[in-house]
Every structure is written in structure tokens, then in C-alpha cells.
Amino acid sequence: MRLLSKTNVNFIGKQKFTAVLSLALIIAGLVSLFMKGGPLLSIDFTGGTVAQVKFENPVNISKLRNQLADFGFRGAEIVEFGSPEEVLIKTQFSGSSLEISEQLKTALGDTFTLRRVESVGPKIGKELQTDALFAIGLALLLILIYIAFRFDRYYALGSVMALVHDVSITLGVFSLLDFEINLSIIAAFLTIVGYSLNDTIVVFDRIRENIPNYLKKTLDEAVNISLNETLNRTVITSLTTLLVVAILFIWGGEVINLFAFALIVGVMVGTYSSIFVASPVMVYFEKRSKSTPHK
Amino acid sequence: MFKDIRYRWALIAVILLASAYLIWPTYTFYSLSDSEKSDLSLEARKELKEGAINLGLDLQGGMYVLLEVEIPKLVEKLANKMSDELKSIITLAEERTTDNQTDFFTEFLTLADENELRLIRSYSGLATQRDNASVVEELKVQRDNAISSALEIIRNRVDEFGVSEPTIQKYGANRIIVELAGVQDSERARKLIQRTASLEFTLVLNDQWELVLNKLDDHLKSDSTIIPVAAEENNTFQSGEVDTTDSAEDIFSEGSILDEPVFDQNTPAEILKEAPFSGYLRGVPNGVGVIAQEYQTVKEILENPSLQKVIPRGGKFLWGNKMETAQDETGAFIEYRQLYYVAANPEISGGMVKAPKATMGAAGTDASGQWVVNLSMSPEGTKRWSRFTGANINKQVAIVLDDKVFMAPVIRDKIPTGQTQVTGFADVNEAKDIANVLRAGELPAPVEIVEERTVGPSLGSDSIQSGRKAMMIGLLVVMVFMIIYYRFAGILATMALLLNIVLVVAVLAGLNATLTLPGIAGLILTIGMAVDANVIIFERIREELDVGKTVRAAIDAGYERAFITILDANVTTLIAAFVLAWVGSGPIKGFAITLSTGIVCSMFTAIFVTRSVFMYFSHSKPIEKLSI
Numbered sequence: 001m002r003l004l005s006k007t008n009v010n011f012i013g014k015q016k017f018t019a020v021l022s023l024a025l026i027i028a029g030l031v032s033l034f035m036k037g038g039p040l041l042s043i044d045f046t047g048g049t050v051a052q053v054k055f056e057n058p059v060n061i062s063k064l065r066n067q068l069a070d071f072g073f074r075g076a077e078i079v080e081f082g083s084p085e086e087v088l089i090k091t092q093f094s095g096s097s098l099e100i101s102e103q104l105k106t107a108l109g110d111t112f113t114l115r116r117v118e119s120v121g122p123k124i125g126k127e128l129q130t131d132a133l134f135a136i137g138l139a140l141l142l143i144l145i146y147i148a149f150r151f152d153r154y155y156a157l158g159s160v161m162a163l164v165h166d167v168s169i170t171l172g173v174f175s176l177l178d179f180e181i182n183l184s185i186i187a188a189f190l191t192i193v194g195y196s197l198n199d200t201i202v203v204f205d206r207i208r209e210n211i212p213n214y215l216k217k218t219l220d221e222a223v224n225i226s227l228n229e230t231l232n233r234t235v236i237t238s239l240t241t242l243l244v245v246a247i248l249f250i251w252g253g254e255v256i257n258l259f260a261f262a263l264i265v266g267v268m269v270g271t272y273s274s275i276f277v278a279s280p281v282m283v284y285f286e287k288r289s290k291s292t293p294h295k
Numbered sequence: 296m297f298k299d300i301r302y303r304w305a306l307i308a309v310i311l312l313a314s315a316y317l318i319w320p321t322y323t324f325y326s327l328s329d330s331e332k333s334d335l336s337l338e339a340r341k342e343l344k345e346g347a348i349n350l351g352l353d354l355q356g357g358m359y360v361l362l363e364v365e366i367p368k369l370v371e372k373l374a375n376k377m378s379d380e381l382k383s384i385i386t387l388a389e390e391r392t393t394d395n396q397t398d399f400f401t402e403f404l405t406l407a408d409e410n411e412l413r414l415i416r417s418y419s420g421l422a423t424q425r426d427n428a429s430v431v432e433e434l435k436v437q438r439d440n441a442i443s444s445a446l447e448i449i450r451n452r453v454d455e456f457g458v459s460e461p462t463i464q465k466y467g468a469n470r471i472i473v474e475l476a477g478v479q480d481s482e483r484a485r486k487l488i489q490r491t492a493s494l495e496f497t498l499v500l501n502d503q504w505e506l507v508l509n510k511l512d513d514h515l516k517s518d519s520t521i522i523p524v525a526a527e528e529n530n531t532f533q534s535g536e537v538d539t540t541d542s543a544e545d546i547f548s549e550g551s552i553l554d555e556p557v558f559d560q561n562t563p564a565e566i567l568k569e570a571p572f573s574g575y576l577r578g579v580p581n582g583v584g585v586i587a588q589e590y591q592t593v594k595e596i597l598e599n600p601s602l603q604k605v606i607p608r609g610g611k612f613l614w615g616n617k618m619e620t621a622q623d624e625t626g627a628f629i630e631y632r633q634l635y636y637v638a639a640n641p642e643i644s645g646g647m648v649k650a651p652k653a654t655m656g657a658a659g660t661d662a663s664g665q666w667v668v669n670l671s672m673s674p675e676g677t678k679r680w681s682r683f684t685g686a687n688i689n690k691q692v693a694i695v696l697d698d699k700v701f702m703a704p705v706i707r708d709k710i711p712t713g714q715t716q717v718t719g720f721a722d723v724n725e726a727k728d729i730a731n732v733l734r735a736g737e738l739p740a741p742v743e744i745v746e747e748r749t750v751g752p753s754l755g756s757d758s759i760q761s762g763r764k765a766m767m768i769g770l771l772v773v774m775v776f777m778i779i780y781y782r783f784a785g786i787l788a789t790m791a792l793l794l795n796i797v798l799v800v801a802v803l804a805g806l807n808a809t810l811t812l813p814g815i816a817g818l819i820l821t822i823g824m825a826v827d828a829n830v831i832i833f834e835r836i837r838e839e840l841d842v843g844k845t846v847r848a849a850i851d852a853g854y855e856r857a858f859i860t861i862l863d864a865n866v867t868t869l870i871a872a873f874v875l876a877w878v879g880s881g882p883i884k885g886f887a888i889t890l891s892t893g894i895v896c897s898m899f900t901a902i903f904v905t906r907s908v909f910m911y912f913s914h915s916k917p918i919e920k921l922s923i
Contacts, residue, residue, distance in 0.1 A: 002837075003780075032335040052754065102482075104459040115754040117481065121745035123393055124361065130396060139871045146870060150863055184813055187883045190875050191820065191890065194868035198824075201867060202831060205860040233834040240776060244769040244823035248816060253761030253766060255353075255754070256816050263820070 006231055011227045011275055012220045012283060018276040022165055039175055042182035043090065045129045047122030051089045052115040053104065058084035067107050070175040080111010082254030086115070116255075134188040136167070139190055143197060151204055154289065158282030159200045166196045170265045184259045192266030195241065199234060199274035206230050207279070219286060223279050231275075238271040300914065303907040310899075311794075314801035320346030321804045335875050338628070344460070348804050350476075351811035353882055354759055356752030357476040358484055359861045361745050362449075364441055364469045366399045368382045368741040373437055374417040380397050381417050382842050384410060398468075398697025400438075404431045419457040443727070444734040445742050446471060448492045451616055451699050451732075470745075481749040489744065494645030494736030498683075499636040499691035500610050504583070507607060507636060515571035515596070561588060572596060579631050582623055582703075587618055587630035616699040635700045635802075637693050642829045645736020649713075653726035662718045667724035670733055672713030685709035701785055720761040756902060762815035769822050770796075777826055783922030787908050788829035791900040795825050799889065811885030821893025824868075828901035832857040833923055846918045850909050858902060865894050 031041060043050050064087065065078050077090040089104075104112065120128070140160060148156040167189055174181060206226040214222045245267060249260035320505040324332075326345040332340060353438075374381060375791065388402040407414050407427050414430040421433045442465060453461045462474035478484050528754055566574040575593050576583050585593045596602060597612050606612070615633035623629050651670040656662025672680050683692075684706050691703040694717075704717050720726040774792065778785040799818065801809065838851030845854060872894070875887035912918065 054753075113751065114749075115745070116749045117749045119747045121743075124746045125391075127396065127463045131878050135844065135874050138878070139874040142870045142874065143867050146867060168639035183879075183883055184886075186533075187813060187875055187879065187886050190871045191886075195824070197867040197871075198827070198864040201864040202860055205863055209856075229838065230834075233830050236780070236834075237824075238832045240773050240826050240830075241820070241823035243772050243776070244819050247772065248765050248819050251761055251765040252816065252819070253758050253765075255758055256812055259813065259816060 002232070003062045003235055007168065007228045007231055008224075009228060009231075010224055012151060012224055012280055015276070016281040018280070022169075022273075024278060025169050026165065027264065029175055032172060032175040034120060036175060036178075039171060039181045039282055040178060041129075042180040042185075043118065043120050043125070044183045045125045045132070045181070047120050047125035048089075048090060048092050050120035051104070051117045052081060052086065053089060053112045054086045054115050056085070057111075059087050061087065064108075068104075070107070082257075086254075128183065132183070136189060136193075139193055142162075143193070147201070147204075151208060154285040155204050155208075155284050157285050158278040158280075159197055159204070161281045162270075162278035163193050163196055165273050165277050166192055166266060166269045169269045170262055173265050174262070179258055179261070182258070184256065185262050188259050188262035188266065191263060192270055195267060196270030196273055199237070199270055200278040202233060203227060203230050203274055203279060204282070207282075219283055223283055227275055234271060234274065238267060242267050271289060300907060300910050303903070303910070307904060307907065310798070314797050317346075317801040317805045318797070321348045321800070321918060323347075345807065346804065348756075348800070349807070349809045350759075351809045351882060351885055352476060352748070352755075353750050353812045354755045354810065355476055356479065356480045356750050356755040356813075357474065358481050358750075359746075359748040360470040360473040360475075360485070360488060361466070361747070362445070362473065362488065362742050363745045364438065364445060364471075365741040365743050366438055366469055369441055370399075370403070370434055370440060372741070373421065373434065375420050376417045378417060380410065380412055381414075385411060394542065400431050400435055403434075404428060407431075433466065440731070440734055440816070442471065444731045447728060447731040448696065448735050449473060449488060451697055451701075452487050452490075454699075471742075476824065477752065478749075479752060481747075485744065485747070487741065489695075492645070493732065494648065494734040495641035495695045496643035496648075497641040497693050497695055499693050500636050500638055501582075501691065503607070503610060504636055507610060508570075508576075510571050510605050510607070511572040511602065514602060518601065561586075576634065577631065579619070579633060582633055582635070582911060583629040584615075584633045585617070587632065590618075590632045591636075609639055610636055613637055613680045613693065613695060613698060615698050616696070616701045633700070635693055635703065637700070641695070643672070643676055643690070647673045647679070648733050649673055649676075651730045651733035653723065653730040656716075656718065662716065665718060666720045666723050668717040668720070668726050668730050668733065670715050670717070672715070677711075677713035680713055680715070681709065681711045685711075694729070694732065696735055701732050703731060711760065741787060758812045758815075762812060762819075766815065766819050766822070769819050771841060773822055773826060777829070781829075782922055784829075784833050784836075784905075787905045788826055788833070788901070790908075791829060791897075791905050792822065792825055794895050794904060795893065795900040797823070798900065799892050802892045802896065803889065806888075808888055809885055810889075811882040813882045814885035814889045817886040817889035818893060821890060821897065825893060825897035825901060827864075828857075828861045828897055829905060831861055832902070832905070836921070836923055842921075846921045847913045849921070850906075850913055854906050861898065861902065865898060868894055 059076050059080070061080060065076070068076055068078070068089070079088050079090075080086070081088040105115075107119075122246055140163060143163070144156050144160050147159050170189065170192060171181075174185070203226060206229055207223055210222050210226045210229075211219075214225065217225075242264065245263040249264055250259060252260055320343050324343045327335075335343070367385050370375070370385055371382070382792060384406045388399055388406050391397065391402045392399045404427060406412075412427075413425075414427045415425045418430050421430065421437070423429075446463060446465060449471065450461075450463050453463060453473065460476065462472065464472050466472045473488065475484060547721070562574050572593075575585055575589050577586065578584075594614070613635045615635070618630045618632055620628050620630050649671045651668055653666060653668050656665045656667045658664075671677075680832075687706050689705060691705050693700045693703040695701070700718075702719075704719060717729065720729070770792070774789040777792075779789045780846065781788060796818070799821065808814075832853050835850050835857045839849035839852045840846070869891055872887045872891035876884050876891065879887060
């Protein structure tokens with residue numbers, strides 16, 4: 001069985017269209033980020049308390065909000081979480097989860113169970129922010145070095161552009177949908193980086209292998225042939241990966257829902273970028289270096 | 296050597312056997328019921344637990360707390376002369392530390408130098424050298440002491456939760472991580488961790504044992520409702536003679552009950568009939584103790600309110616700070632908890648103890664060459680201590696922190712000056728631990744909870760359920776897809792996938808890793824990504840077949856050429872995973888570990904194992920057509 005029989009798509013020729021598409025997606029995300037004053041950060045990074053509370057009966061959220069407001073939970077954010085009986089209550093850091101649960105008890109009686117409480121001090125939040133940025137920066141840098149070493153710097157530029165593309169679009173999607181960025185989303189971002197790169201490298205590897213075989217053809221043509229040759233593999237691997245992350249999204253439980261969602265977006269964008277971003281960027285820089293006399 | 300297929304099978308067999316060996320403890324541990332587990336001997340249980348994969352707090356429920364010793368407060372407290380200038384510098388340094396995420400002491404020193412503040416004026420008692428840098432160095436030593444002391448206090452208290460393996464570790468220069476698996480009452484845990492420590496010296500009333508035990512036994516015989524029901528059921532009769540005449544006096548006769556072969560067994564019912572309380576007590580190397588299995592029962596009896604009234608007003612029972620072990624005459628290790636009967640009113644309280652320090656005993660003294668702890672007393676403490684020690688020579692005094700006895704040294708002589716030396720430590724660590732305990736009284740470290748994550752047990756088991764479900768469905772879908780798409784080769788790929796999961800679990804068990812919810816997600820992601828190596832290889836083989844190569848040549852070429860691609864592609868994912876494992880903590884680290892293990896194992900299963908099977912089929916007889 002074959003998904004795609006021998007294809008001959010001129011991928012590089014479509015770069016004007018795809019560049020516009022990518023830019024449009026990135027800009028949409030950036031505009032959303034700008035208007036909302038940066039990404040929506042979870043308490044992991046801002047400090048605060050979040051309590052996952054399960055009630056015996058379905059919850060009337062607006063009623064609950066009023067009830068809690070009377071007990072000093074003003075400004076608390078309450079959202080349904082997974083099932084109608086379960087809610088997530090987010091408040092600014094109050095210094096003690098003990099207080100939260102005691103206040104909840106006075107406000108609501110013993111009709112609920114506390115399933116999860118996380119509270120992070122503002123200082124720790126700031127540190128976790130630094131750590132997360134450091135982790136992403138470090139990963140990108142190491143990858144850049146590795147590819148520059150294994151291939152050359154133009155390939156490295158192409159792949160890192162693709163990664164930046166993937167992470168910014170995923171970040172944009174999160175901002176557009178008002179989804180929070182928490183620690184596990186950062187882990188998802190790094191996974192997307194690794195995955196997208198995995199895809200890109202399979203293509204690059206083929207280009208590197210093909211260039212000596214197609215000396216009479218232009219770089220564009222050689223890259224196109226390579227992209228077409230690896231297309232089956234790209235599609236199938238993306239498909240199996242997408243299948244499992246979709247399953248994780250549906251059945252993996254509420255706690256890792258957003259994490260799985262980030263991966264779904266990332267795998268799709270990552271597959272796209274390995275074909276339509278990494279290779280064209282590499283070709284662009286490679287050509288530019290050849291046209292200038294000092295190389 | 297791997298051209299010969301027999302070597303390949305041998306290697307695969309060895310790896311499979313090793314995996315089975317590594318997975319065995321995990322399998323056994325999680326298939327035993329709780330009661331079966333408690334039937335195991337202590338060592339067996341520990342061994343099994345150590346070999347098994349642990350569940351993270353997010354899966355089994357529990358509490359994670361990050362504590363921070365508030366250094367600015369500590370530095371304030373340490374000053375023996377407070378000036379406005381010093382105060383403002385401390386506040387400013389604290390602000391800068393938060394803003395720039397720098398070290399407090401660096402900022403503090405810079406500010407002091409800039410303002411030409413001579414720190415020695417405020418910390419004259421601390422440093423021997425007079426320059427600011429030396430004073431700050433000395434403050435750092437004090438910080439380290441405060442952390443060690445806080446660690447000791449928390450370790451001592453956490454014990455109250457009966458958490459089997461609490462994690463209490465230093466994190467960075469001034470933080471402590473506390474992980475309590477299975478703790479449901481996070482409020483209680485929180486209160487306990489933040490409570491101020493209380494250190495006391497109190498007299499051990501060894502001469503009143505008999506009196507109090509007789510009272511308790513009589514009371515229990517008259518009121519049988521006090522004895523916990525579980526205690527009755529637990530009694531099992533052991534082979535060998537049972538001495539039914541054991542009573543309060545007998546515990547102390549003939550030194551130690553360690554001679555009895557039934558030491559490690561529960562106390563027989565006949566003994567308890569005669570001596571419902573004292574029957575539980577055994578003579579242990581340094582006094583009286585209760586075996587580990589009966590500790591909870593005895594604890595419950597002692598905490599009973601009606602029994603509490605029978606205990607004479609001047610005395611109280613205190614437990615030792617931890618389980619101890621001793622060898623009985625058969626050489627088996629026995630775990631026990633020491634029980635003390637001490638004066639209800641302590642003689643010395645924490646604030647009176649000054650400058651405890653673990654050091655080597657001075658040459659020429661009795662303690663020469665041994666580790667000792669020296670301490671001094673405040674003026675008030677010195678007076679009391681002198682009178683108390685003078686009156687109680689050759690009696691024991693218990694060093695009590697938060698109602699747990701850490702040691703009970705014998706008073707050798709009257710101590711008029713407050714300068715006290717405690718001896719009898721086995722090694723430097725014991726001495727340092729006691730010094731830290733003593734420090735808890737002198738300088739309560741200002742500790743603050745800066746991060747807390749609590750997961751209820753119901754959420755944890757829900758997470759396991761959904762994780763397991765997602766994994767099963769994911770596995771099934773990918774397997775079906777691969778078989779439909781690649782037919783025979785697809786079957787190989789699914790075999791490789793299953794093997795991959797076995798290997799990942801084995802490696803995790805071997806590393807004694809902790810499985811977290813993101814870890815399960817990483818495992819599920821691995822299922823999707825691990826088949827990639829096979830996809831690359833199979834697509835390559837198809838291409839080679841299309842060019843008109845023979846089956847055997849196409850297979851060889853496919854594997855040869857795909858290998859380098861797979862390697863390059865996986866190394867990059869590994870880089871991302873390693874960064875995550877390094878920077879991330881807890882659950883995130885769990886994710887990074889399972890993902891990277893999965894990738895590495897997939898290289899073996901997808902390349903080596905599938906190729907071996909191909910070789911087996913293509914080398915035994917020439918194949919015309921390949922089902923791929």
C-alpha cells in the first residue's frame with residue numbers, strides 16, 4: 001500500500017505563497033500577543049494559587065463565583081475542568097494553600113474534595129520563567145551547533161528558522177485561544193523543537209546525499225527531488241505521531257490536555273515547516289553566498 | 296561480528312533477559328496487594344522497592360513543598376547590634392536579589408562596602424577577622440548551619456506522617472525540597488513544617504518505669520476498650536517456647552531481650568493478658584523499646600486520653616527520633632523504636648543552648664580522638680544547668696526536639712560553667728546531626744514555603760487510568776496502521792515497537808527512575824515517534840526496490856543508508872530532551888527521561904532487531920518478492 005505514489009511537486013517554487021502563509025500565521029499570533037500584553041502565563045510563572053476542586057454535583061460557575069467573592073476570593077478565576085462537577089480556581093498568590101482550603105470550606109461547606117493545589121511564590125515564578133527561557137535558548141543553540149557541525153551553516157540557519165517559526169506559531173495559537181503557558185507547555189515546546197528538527201534533518205540528509213548525484217541540475221531541482229522522495233516518510237511519520245498525540249489529547253486526561261494540544265499544533269506546524277520553511281531558507285542562504293564573490 | 300545472525304540472536308536474547316531481570320521487581324511490587332507487602336520482611340520490601348519504578352507524586356498523590364530559609368531575616372537576627380544603616384542595607388540587598396536574581400550575600404557585601412559600613416561592629420561575636428568579606432563569609436557559614444538545622448527539624452517531624460520514603464533534600468544554597476508521597480492532609484503537613492521548633496533537655500526517669508508500667512497495666516486490664524482492635528488480631532503464635540511470665544520487672548532483668556529468638560515477632564496474646572502494656576516493651580541496647588511492627592499499636596494506646604490520666608503528673612512518655620536496628624542472636628536485624636519515660640517539665644529550653652559545635656575531642660582528655668559536640672549556655676541556662684547536673688549525676692538527660700528524643704547522654708559530673716561536652720558518637724555525621732538539632736533551639740531558621748504542589752490520591756489514580764488508556768489506544772492504532780501499510784514489514788515494526796516499550800520500562804527500572812504523568816505522555820509520544828526509524832528504513836527499501844535492486848540488496852542498502860539519517864535526526868531530539876532533563880524539575884524531568892530513553896531504545900529495536908529478522912528470512916533462502 002502506498003499513500004502517495006511517485007510525486008513531483010515543485011515545493012521550492014511555491015515558496016512565495018508559503019512564505020506569505022507562514023508570515024500571516026506568525027503575525028496573527030504576534031498581534032494577539034501584543035494586544036494581550038504577552039503570552040498568558042500560568043501561576044508557574046506569575047506566582048499564584050490554583051486549586052482543582054471536585055464537587056458532588058454539577059457546578060453553577062457564576063453562582064460559585066459569587067459565593068467565593070463574598071469570602072475574599074474576589075478576582076478569582078473559575079473555569080470548568082474536564083467534567084461539569086470539576087472546576088479550577090485560580091487566585092493570586094495568597095501565601096498559603098491552607099488558607100484557600102479553609103476559606104473554601106467556610107464558603108462552600110464540605111461538599112467538595114480538593115483534587116490538586118499548586119501554589120507558587122512570585123520569586124519562584126520569576127526563576128521558573130528565566131529557567132524556561134534559558135532551556136529553550138540553550139536547546140536552540142546546541143541544535144544550531146550540531147547541525148552546523150554535521151551539515152553546514154546554511155542548513156543550520158534553515159533548520160533554526162523553521163524552529164523559530166514552529167514555536168512562534170504554536171505560541172500564537174495559544175495566545176489566540178487564550179490558553180495558558182505553564183511548565184509542561186514549555187516541555188511541549190522543546191519536544192516540538194526536537195520533533196520538527198527530526199523531520200527537517202531527514203529531508204536535509206536526502207538533499208546532502210542527492211546533490212552530488214544531480215550535479216547537472218540546479219539546487220532548486222535537487223532540493224525538490226529530495227523533498228518528493230522523502231514525502232512519503234514525512235507524511236507517514238507525522239501521521240503516526242499525530243495519531244498518538246490526538247489520542248493523548250482525547251483520552252489522556254484533563255491534566256495533560258493542553259500539553260497534548262500544544263503537541264498537535266506543533267507536529268502539524270513542524271511537518272509543514274520542514275518542507276516549506278527549512279529547505280527554502282537553506283536554499284536562499286546557500287544561493288546568496290554563492291552569488292557574492294567573497295565566500 | 297553482527298554479520299553472523301547467531302550473534303544477533305544471542306545479543307537480542309541477552310538484552311531481553313536483562314530487561315526481564317530489571318522489570319521483575321517492578322512487576323512483583325505492583326502486583327502485590329498492600330497486605331502481602333506488609334507481610335514481607337523489611338529487607339525484602341526495601342529491596343523490592345529499590346528495584347521498582349517509583350510513581351511520581353502526580354500519580355500516587357502527595358505533596359511537594361519547596362522551603363526557603365529567609366536569609367535577610369537570618370542576617371538580621373544574627374546581628375548583635377542593629378543599626379538603621381544595616382537594616383536599610385539588608386532590605387536593599389533583598390530587593391536587588393529578587394530583581395537581578397543574584398546571590399544575597401554578594402549584594403549585601405557590595406552594598407556594605409559602598410556605604411563604608413563596617414560589618415564587624417554589628418557582628419562582633421561572629422568573625423575573627425575584621426574586614427567585611429570575612430564577616431560575610433562567616434554569615435554564609437551561619438546560613439549553612441541554619442539550613443542543616445532546618446533539614447534536621449523537618450526530617451524529625453515528617454516522620455509523624457508515616458510516609459515510607461519521604462524526600463527531604465537541600466536544593467541550592469538556601470532551599471529545601473520536601474516530598475511526601477501519599478500525604479492527603481496537606482494542611483496538617485504544612486502546619487507541621489512551618490511550626491517553630493522546640494528544643495528541650497529533660498531528665499530521664501528510669502527509676503520510675505516499674506511504677507508507671509504497673510499503673511498502666513492495671514488500668515488496661517480494667518478497661519479493655521483502650522487496646523486497639525488491630526492489636527488483638529495481629530497476634531500470631533510462634534513456634535518455640537513462649538514465656539508468659541514476662542512482666543515489668545523482667546524487661547530489665549538479664550539486660551536485653553535480644554536473646555529471645557522470638558524478638559522480631561509480635562507479642563503473644565498470653566503475655567498481653569498479664570501485661571497489656573508492658574508486654575509490648577522489650578529491652579533494647581540502650582533502654583526500652585518497641586518493635587517496629589507494634590509501634591503504631593503502642594503509640595495509639597499511649598495517646599489514649601483515659602490512659603493519659605493514669606500517667607503520673609510529673610512524667611511523660613517520649614519516643615526516640617527514629618527506628619533503630621539491632622541484631623538478635625540469630626544475626627537477624629530487628630527494627631525497633633526506643634521509648635523514654637522522662638520528666639514532664641524540661642529543665643533547659645532551646646533558647647538557653649548556645650553555639651553547639653561538632654568537633655574532635657581534645658588530646659589528653661577522655662574524648663581524645665572521638666567526635667564530640669561542645670555547647671555553652673546562656674547565663675540563665677548556666678545557673679539552671681549547674682544545679683540540675685549537680686543533682687542528677689549518673690542519670691540520663693534526654694535531648695528532645697519537637698517531642699522526639701535524639702539522645703539521652705548520662706550526666707557524668709556537675710557542670711558549673713555551662714561549657715558542656717556531649718560524647719558517645721559513632722562518627723562525624725552523628726555528631727553533626729546532634730549539633731544541628733541543638734542549633735534548632737538557638738537560632739530557629741526563618742523558613743518560608745515558596746512553592747507547593749499537592750495532588751490528591753483520586754486525581755493521581757485518574758491520571759494513571761487515563762494515561763494507561765491513551766497508551767493502549769495509541770499503541771493499537773499505530774500497530775494497526777503499520778501492519779496495514781507495510782504488511783509483513785509492518786509486523787516487524789510493531790514487534791520492534793512492543794520490544795521498545797519493554798526496553799524503556801526496563802531502563803527506567805534500572806535507573807530507578809520516577810514515572811510521572813508527563814513521563815507517561817513521553818512514553819506515548821515515543822510510540823508515535825519510535826516507528827519513524829522503521830518508516831525511514833522501509834521507505835528507503837521500497838525506493839531501492841523501485842530502482843530494480845534484488846530484495847536482499849535493497850534491504851542491505853535500505854538499512855545502510857537509513858542509519859545515518861536516523862542517527863542525525865534522533866540526536867537533535869535527544870539534545871532537546873537532555874536540556875529539559877537538566878533544567879526541568881520533577882514531572883518535566885520525568886518526561887525528558889522517558890522520551891530520551893524511548894528514542895535511544897528505538898534505535899536498537901527499529902534498526903538492529905528488525906534487520907535481524909529480515910536477515911533471517913532473506914539469508915535462509917533467496918526471496919523474490921518482499922512484503923513491504
